[in-house]
Amino acid sequence: MSFWQSLRQSLMLNCREVSELLSASLDRRLKLRERFALRQHLKLCRDCSNFSKSIRVLEQAFRNWLRGSSSERLSPEARDRIRQELERRSGRNS
Numbered sequence: 001m002s003f004w005q006s007l008r009q010s011l012m013l014n015c016r017e018v019s020e021l022l023s024a025s026l027d028r029r030l031k032l033r034e035r036f037a038l039r040q041h042l043k044l045c046r047d048c049s050n051f052s053k054s055i056r057v058l059e060q061a062f063r064n065w066l067r068g069s070s071s072e073r074l075s076p077e078a079r080d081r082i083r084q085e086l087e088r089r090s091g092r093n094s
């Protein structure tokens with residue numbers, strides 16, 4: 001698949017895929033292509049845009065909570081909680 005073909009495909013993420021990418025972003029650094037696709041979708045989709053903001057707020061809150069501890073990563077419990085939110089949401093949209 002050419003770069004441009006895969007780029008075009010990336011631009012056609014649906015809301016569920018966006019939820020999945022947001023979820024993945026808690027575990028790993030997204031690839032450039034994924035971040036780009038996500039950003040394009042968020043520009044066009046107010047629903048996902050609001051959701052990604054609330055995810056970021058949640059993540060930031062957990063990071064603040066973890067500050068002072070040696071771990072900079074989200075605790076498994078914190079990730080589970082965010083993931084539950086994501087699943088609840090993608091279930092509702094399907």
Ligand SMILES: [Zn+2]
Nearest residue numbers: 014015045048
């Ligand atoms: Zn969307």
